[in-house]
Amino acid sequence: MADTLVSIALCTYNSGSYLPVLLDSLLKQTYSNIEIVCCDDKSTDDTPATLLAYKEQYPGIIQLHFNERNVGYTRNFEKAILLCQGDHIAIADHDDIWIEHKIQKLKNAIGNAMLVYSDSIYIDKDGKETGRRLTTKFNLHDKPDPRSFVFASSVWGHTVLFNKKLLEFALPIPEHAPYDTWLAYVAASISEVRYFPEALTYWRQHSGSYSTQYFAGGGKNTNLKYTDWKTNMLWLKAMKDFPHSNHAGFLEKLYSLYQKKESSSFVWRLYFFLAKNRKSLFKVWRRSYVSSLNEFRKMAAGVKDKG
Numbered sequence: 001m002a003d004t005l006v007s008i009a010l011c012t013y014n015s016g017s018y019l020p021v022l023l024d025s026l027l028k029q030t031y032s033n034i035e036i037v038c039c040d041d042k043s044t045d046d047t048p049a050t051l052l053a054y055k056e057q058y059p060g061i062i063q064l065h066f067n068e069r070n071v072g073y074t075r076n077f078e079k080a081i082l083l084c085q086g087d088h089i090a091i092a093d094h095d096d097i098w099i100e101h102k103i104q105k106l107k108n109a110i111g112n113a114m115l116v117y118s119d120s121i122y123i124d125k126d127g128k129e130t131g132r133r134l135t136t137k138f139n140l141h142d143k144p145d146p147r148s149f150v151f152a153s154s155v156w157g158h159t160v161l162f163n164k165k166l167l168e169f170a171l172p173i174p175e176h177a178p179y180d181t182w183l184a185y186v187a188a189s190i191s192e193v194r195y196f197p198e199a200l201t202y203w204r205q206h207s208g209s210y211s212t213q214y215f216a217g218g219g220k221n222t223n224l225k226y227t228d229w230k231t232n233m234l235w236l237k238a239m240k241d242f243p244h245s246n247h248a249g250f251l252e253k254l255y256s257l258y259q260k261k262e263s264s265s266f267v268w269r270l271y272f273f274l275a276k277n278r279k280s281l282f283k284v285w286r287r288s289y290v291s292s293l294n295e296f297r298k299m300a301a302g303v304k305d306k307g
Helices: 018-027 047-057 073-083 102-110 164-170 179-190 210-216 224-241 248-262 268-276 289-299
Strands: 006-012 034-040 062-066 088-093 115-123 129-133 161-163 193-204
Touching: 006 018, 006 073, 006 102, 018 034, 018 047, 018 088, 034 047, 034 073, 047 062, 062 073, 073 088, 073 179, 088 102, 102 115, 102 161, 102 193, 115 179, 161 164, 164 179, 179 193, 224 248, 248 268, 268 289
Parallel strands: 006 034, 006 088, 034 062, 115 193
Antiparallel strands: 088 161, 115 129, 115 161
């Protein structure tokens, strides 16, 4: 029986010198029946020229779509995955490097689950290993509870392979929702998420990467305390309103308690709720019990001062 088609959804934006290294690693995959569906988000450097050169060399594998305007990170990935034809879809960040058996191993591991993810090795801007992995910081695990995606995620887009049927439930991606966390939450809610305990991607960390900018966050004259609260409220609302949620009551209560942060200096009921449910909400954390309680204290603090 022939291998089924696996699509690789790749989004590019001013990818520079990192793009050829990634493309070469995708094209060297041991799983041969692949397509690379690339959506470029109005790059202004030589990214389009690089993509066109690769497409000319690999016309049956690489499909290119150039946005007429910049639509942003999440909408560009949403567009790319909608254009994929494979039964399974993997996500590629434009500055990473894939280990050659990544697709084969994830395809073998997914089974009947909706999504499978793996570990990653951190590399610097020059491609050198830093000695750290995702598992250095996060507790990656099999069959995560859907509630574990409320405040943290162990599933990063560049690590996943998912069943295309997932899109019937996950699209459209809600505004302000991280696309990869949303896909993982939906998969965990309607089926299960599997973890493959091996590093299959070299994850590049540099000042221009989306992940680095995301974690740096912030901006001038911005009250991050209030801004982060509003963002979390939008995310909680998207989760609790998902029609296939297995924990609607739990999420509704958490949403209500979190809402009280706007009008209180400290929400004790939220603090105790977080502490009581720490195993389902924060399994991804590598923290001691005391350290977790201290973090819950910060999370239960009010945001009345909007700046």
